[in-house]
Amino acid sequence: MASCNPFPEGKPLFLVIYATVVAGIVFSTLFILSTVYSPASDANPLSFLHFSSSAAPPRLPDIDFTRLRKGNGSSESEANRNATANIPPPTAKPRNMFTRDIWDAPVGTKMPELKSFQLTKEMLEHRAKENVIVVTFGNYAYMDFIFTWVKHLTDLNVYNLLVGAMDTKILEALYWKGIPVFDMGSNMDTVDAGWGSPKFHKMGREKVFLINALLPFGYEVLMCDTDMVWLKNPLPYLARFPEADVLTSSDQVIPTVTDDSLEVWQQGNFEEIVMFSKEMDCENP
Numbered sequence: 001m002a003s004c005n006p007f008p009e010g011k012p013l014f015l016v017i018y019a020t021v022v023a024g025i026v027f028s029t030l031f032i033l034s035t036v037y038s039p040a041s042d043a044n045p046l047s048f049l050h051f052s053s054s055a056a057p058p059r060l061p062d063i064d065f066t067r068l069r070k071g072n073g074s075s076e077s078e079a080n081r082n083a084t085a086n087i088p089p090p091t092a093k094p095r096n097m098f099t100r101d102i103w104d105a106p107v108g109t110k111m112p113e114l115k116s117f118q119l120t121k122e123m124l125e126h127r128a129k130e131n132v133i134v135v136t137f138g139n140y141a142y143m144d145f146i147f148t149w150v151k152h153l154t155d156l157n158v159y160n161l162l163v164g165a166m167d168t169k170i171l172e173a174l175y176w177k178g179i180p181v182f183d184m185g186s187n188m189d190t191v192d193a194g195w196g197s198p199k200f201h202k203m204g205r206e207k208v209f210l211i212n213a214l215l216p217f218g219y220e221v222l223m224c225d226t227d228m229v230w231l232k233n234p235l236p237y238l239a240r241f242p243e244a245d246v247l248t249s250s251d252q253v254i255p256t257v258t259d260d261s262l263e264v265w266q267q268g269n270f271e272e273i274v275m276f277s278k279e280m281d282c283e284n285p
Contacts, residue, residue, distance in 0.1 A: 098126040098180075102154055102161075105178040117171060117183040119164075121217050127180055129160035132235060134222045137164035137210060139203075140190035143173055145226035150179050156233045164210055166203070184210060 100106065124133055134153065138146050146163055153161055163181045165171035166188035174181040186206050193199035207223065214221045222234065238247060241262070256264040 098123060100178065102150065102159055102180065103178045105176060111172060111175070114168065114171075114183060117165070117175075117181065119182045119184075119213060123162070123180075123182060124214075124217050124219055127160050127162055128219050130235075131218075132160060132220045132222065133214070134158060134161040134224070134235075135164065135210070135214065136161075136224055136226050137166060137184060137207065138170065138226045139166040139186075139188040139193075140170040140173065141192040142226045143170055146170070146174065146179070147177070148229060149224075149226050152230050156230060158230070158233055158235065166206065 127133060136146065136149055150161065150163070153159075161180065163174055163179055164184040165174060165181050166184050166186040167190050168183075169190045171181055171183055184206060186202075188203070188206075189199065193203060211221060211223055214223075222238065237260070241247060247262075252263075256267040
C-alpha cells in the first residue's frame, strides 16, 4: 500500500533552520530597538522585556552651575572669589540696644553707662518706621503696664516704639527685657505717685517736655500713656488725616459719631482736659 509524504526528503530540516534564522533576526531587531529607546540599566540588558507604563527619566550629567552665572557678570560664585582673594566671609553686624530686635534680651551681665540711654537722633533713626515713632513713658511702679503696652503693639506688628524711663530702676528692667528704652532724666520715685498728687501732676508735665524733646528730630510722634491697650494697629487710621497737625483723644466714653471718622470735639466733654491744663499753668514745673 502506498504512503503519502507531504514533505520531500530533507524539507523538514530546511524549515527548522529557516524558522531559527527568522526568529534570530526578530530577536536581534527587538534587542537593538530596546537598547536605543528603552531606559534599561546596564546591569540588565534584557529589562526591555518588563513592559512598564512609567519609565524612569534619563540620568543627566552633573553640571557646575557656578560656571553658568555669566549673566551676572561673573563665572564663579561669590564664595569662590572670596576664597581666591583670601577675603574672610562677611560677619553679622553686632547687635546693640539700637539694632537689637524687641524682646531680644541682651547678652552679658554688665549694664551700659547711663549716658548710653540718652535720647538721640540715632536712636530714633533705628526705631522709626515711615517717619513715625510710638512713645510711652513711666516709672518703675508702671512696669507691668509698660510690658503689656509693648506686648500688644508687637503682637500687632508695630515695632517702631520707644519707652521713656523716669527712673533708673525701670530703665534697667526694660533694658534686660529687650525693650528699647531711653532715659528721660526725670529723677522720679520708683513708687506709685498716686492720682492727683503733686508727683502725679509732675508726670503730666514730663510728658509735655518729652513731646517737646522728640519733635525737633523731625519725626511724627504718637504719644500715649502706659495704662492703655492697643487692640488694633492705630497707624493706618492716623495716616488717613495727613492734613492734621495734632490728633488727640480724651477719656470720653460716649462717641459723637457712628462711623470711624473723627469725633466732633464741640460735642465732647473736655472739661477734664481744660481743668488739667489750668492746674499745670498754676503749678511750678
